[in-house]
Amino acid sequence: MNSQILINYIAFPLIKIAILLAAVFTVVAYIVLVERRLLGFFQSRLGPNRVGPLGLIQPVADGLKLFLKEDLIPTNANPFIFKIAPIFSFFPPFVGFAVLTFALPLIMPSGKMHQFAVADVDLGILLILSLSSLGIFGIILAGWSSGSKYPLFGSLRSASQMLAYEIPLTLSVISVIMMAGSFRLSDIVTAQQTYKFYFIIPGIVAFFVYLISVVAETNRTPFDLPEGESEIIGFHTEYSGMRFAFFFMAEYANVVLICMLTPALFLGGYDIPFLNDLELYKTHPYLVNVLGFLSYAAKSTLFAYFYIWIRATFPRYRYDQLLKVGWSVLFPISLLNLFLVALIKLFLMK
């Protein structure tokens, strides 16, 4: 009996976590490379292609370089907070991956079902939202403790930006939750499968609001004010070496997390388009698992591409304009949309 508990509640989750973390780290490392290459292609140049074939070992080289760099702490800085800030920024996105579900449950030969997630908790979406707002602490602490003026600006901007965009983001996610009737991510996907349409159709406005606010939430162009490399250089101006690498990886982990969350909310997650998954699942469960995972990956890649695409094209917003857009455009729209979705839910979705 004890050994059963050991396997089910400790060993098995640990293996899952190890696999997930390894996969996420690889994806995060390579999305940096993919972004650099793609940006190069958008800009009519080649991008990094020197290290290894097609530049595939570039992330290793980058990591090694950052690892070997000297770890500088400015004299004006508060050393304790300065050291601890990157960790605040680094952890939340990686924890967020735990609640993502990647495919329909795996049916073991013994007849037991295993979720394709580390922890498919019933408040999964709330966990991700709260974790993403936790990540801002790292940025604020880093900016404040650096003892320098430019990082301080970066952290101030970041804080107000986070406040302004958290609300439309949450409201647009709430409209999805209303349609699905659950906070659990796998339930949201199953709801889309049973309704036989994706939530992007009734929630098109929510989708746009969501798309804009996640770009702001992850501090990416055109809302990359906390970094704003040509204006204030960023909240991590004083960081070097591995501490900088933590911030860097946190940013991209956030991007990957959002890219994986968006399909689950609006595009049916691991649902395979033009196929009746749930019927097929009864006869060929493994096939549906594999195909579902692939379609999930494809949808996520689409969003990653979108992220890089807009980075290559758009200029940066200004601080006050950004807040104006957040509070006076997105916030009312998302509130109105909530009513709209409520009406749809009440009369059209039975």
Add this chain to the structure above:
Amino acid sequence: MEKIKNFIKMITFPELIKGLSVTTKYLFKKKVTEEYPDFKPHIPYRAKGKLHVQIDTCISCRLCEKACPEWCIKVFPPPKEQMKTDKRPQEFYINQEHCLHCSLCVDACPTGSIHHSYEFELVVTNFKELLFNKETLPYNQLLKQYKWNYIENVPVRPRTTTPLEQKENTK
């Protein structure tokens, strides 16, 4: 009417989509990057590279020395008796480190002994490698010579990069 038009423009993002289409267009176009160390760039006929001096044809007139704005050329003419028979300089210094590649010395030279070459890779680890005297003066008989004074029109070739091996074969 105008207001409706503006409103439609505001919610359909036509100009943003136009911008996105431009970047997408370039995603699939041919890239313009030149992979320099692997592929040598095309060097046009009039390129001004490192200074080459053909010491045999030099007549020690010191016009290049006077023309140089950085005073990086020093010519020591032979003694007067020798000057009647052999005009080659006794000593010739070039400080390539200070050279501006302005071709004023090439303009001034009456015999075309000093001229720019196509050597453009002037990076050295020790700057003394760029100081030349009569013995070490660079001059390559085999290299195609470009003498600024004597040149008539030469065609402009389109900029293409040739693989390194190919370039070496055609030399």
Add this chain to the structure above:
Amino acid sequence: MQNEKPSHLKELVETREFELNMGPQHPATHGVYRAILTLDGERIQKLNSVVGYLHRGIEKWAEYRTWQQATPIFDRLDYLSAVINCHGYVGAVEKLLQVEIPKKAEYMRVICDELQRIASHLLWFGTHALDIGAMSVLFYGVREREAIIDLFEAHFGQRLLYNAYPIGGVRLDFPKGWIQACRKFLNTFNSRIDEYEALLTENRIWKQRTIGVGVISKEDAIAYGLSGPTLRGSGVYFDVRKSIPYSAYPDFDFEIPLGKNGDVYDRYLCRIREMRQSVRIINQALDGMPEGELKGKVPKIIRSPQGEVYFTVEGSKGQLGFYIVSDGKDKPFRVHIKSPSFINLQGLDVMSKNQLIADMVAIIGSIDIVLGEVDR
């Protein structure tokens, strides 16, 4: 009145202005320019310019060189438009010597000047957009600039600092096929500019970032002595090519684009339109290219008459003037350069009043300073 605090806040919280050092190692100040900003929050109250980090003593340098020897150093003033700088100095010396320059040489000079103006504006276009966050534009601009530099390399032999003109004319004729290559470039250029404008001109983010930012009124612009697109953005009709014609410019038909409000967006539009006008000028010059001599009658060793002379050209940044005093020797007694970037920089304080730091970056980009010219 955004910078005035409510009265109840004044009593509760003590606020004070603080100083921020922008530069000389700041990515958006286009070189080693340093601005000491007095800030209230993120709003700029006062701006102190600190220049001189790139001072090389070019004016003094020229006093120790003969007339012809001094030409290469003036390329290094505004290293992005070396040809125009060279034209300015050479033109001043020619005015002093009263040399007649052959028509063909003048036409060739106009072609090279205008190409250089396009090249300089293209780099400004890219860096200005990069300052505001649009990344790709820089690479597209640089690619077009590369085409121009290739043309220059085929003609002058170098890629950045050409030592373009000798005193009295031009050194060599265009190489064979150069004119066709130039025409080929010009034919594609206008459509390329349309493409790049699609990325920015109508873009709502770009418009929000630039319209109404860094405004300088007509009167202020004249009072501060601004010139070039920075002045024309405020709606002042002044272009050396039209107002004080030099070289072969009176022969050509072109317009001077003017702005209305004097903000960053107007200056941006001015420069974009200027590039199109430059294409027009080059096309006309290529069509009407006369045959003839390349160089006027200039002695090999130049000795100038005593006197002083002032000659201005329209540089890519503004009015570039050379004031030369000669004491009758083979060297200039004094060369003074009226460099447009340095004088345009004076307007920065007015433009950046009550703007945010992010705007400051946009404004510096819109003046298009080159520190080689500011510090000399």
